[in-house]
Amino acid sequence: MKDRPKLDDYALFLAVADAGGLSGAEKATGTSLPTLSRRMAELERSLGKRLFERGNRGYTLTAESRALLQEAEPLRDAVRRLARFQR
DSSP: OOOOHHHHHHHHHHHHHHTTTTTHHHHOOOOOHHHHHHHHHHHHHHHOOOEEETTEEEEEEEEEHHHHHHHHHHHHHHHHHHHHHHO
């Protein structure tokens, strides 16, 4: 049985997808490169899908990750609202 992805893994996925790679996501989230890499690998493993093509120019979204991106879009607003609440 596969582990379920954590909600914050999806938020990190959105950051990596937006930034086109780990470096930009690191700046946007404050999460270290090794942690981002590990979490994206864990997300892929738990979903059983390849989400990124990894290359010298960053991470390119696969067809499966573009579908996930559409499903995860509402999470953006929820993350913003929760951050506002926390402040």
